[in-house]
Amino acid sequence: MAEPLFQQLQKLQAEFHGHPPVERWNPELCGDMDMVIKSDGRWIHEGTEIRRHPLVKLFASILKREGDEYFLVTPVEKLRITVEDVPFVITQVARNPGSTHQQLLFTTNVGDVVELSEEGQWQLRDFGAPPQPIPYLEIRGGLQARVSRDVFYQLVDWALEGDRDTDKLYVQSDGKDFLLGSCN
Structure with a gap:
């Protein structure tokens, strides 16, 4: 049992409909965003922790890794962010x-x-x-x-x-x- x-x-896994297809999105780099994912999993934007979990989940859904760098991407925008560990x-x-x-x-x-x-x-x-x-x-x-x-x-x-x-x-x-x- x-x-x-x-x-x-x-059940949650079966109901999940997937993340956006960030692996297919390759816009030009727009620049750096003042966002850090701390090693303890907290998301910090311009020095302030993002406490709204739905917003963190949204950002996480458009996160992409290229080599050792991390980006938030949409079909038309790509912003580099900092990730302390993973x-x-x-x-x-x-x-x-x-x-x-x-x-x-x-x-x-x-x-x-x-x-x-x-x-x-x-x-x-x-x-x-x-x-x-x-x-x-x-x-x-x-x-x-x-x-x-x-x-x-x-x-x-x-x-x-x-x-x-x-x-x-x-x-x-x-x-x-x-x-x-x-x-x-």
């Missing part, structure tokens, strides 16, 4: 532990729901001071989210449920193992 949260997230933070995880292949569904701070199913979606990168390896998940179009501390500890708890003779911790999703880190 799937957890209620997992069922709710599956644009999103994973704030929630749910699973369906009773099925033959456990699935993990992750939710970002802007409401994206993503299933972990492919190796290329997941990577460990150093974050913080002192730097520690933390999981990052690709959300869409090269845009990544960092797994929050709360979600990381939930994943570690689930990884410890598995019986492994190794010094590494893995979490399973869609029949695949994803490395969380070393135990030593």
Whole structure:
């Protein structure tokens, strides 16, 4: 039996109609916008935090990454913004532990729901001071989210449920193992 949260997230994912096709929009650069996505997921415009969540979600829906730079794009406009780490933070995880292949569904701070199913979606990168390896998940179009501390500890708890003779911790999703880190 799937957890209620997992069922709710599956329903949201099924009802989702998609983001604007920013990958097809390639207008000329109009300049820089005084907007920063902080490493904790807050969006700051001209020094002031944007507190209206629907507005943050709107901006997030037109966010595009090109190389190491981030842009807000429309079919006719392209503005460069600053991203301190990655644009999103994973704030929630749910699973369906009773099925033959456990699935993990992750939710970002802007409401994206993503299933972990492919190796290329997941990577460990150093974050913080002192730097520690933390999981990052690709959300869409090269845009990544960092797994929050709360979600990381939930994943570690689930990884410890598995019986492994190794010094590494893995979490399973869609029949695949994803490395969380070393135990030593």
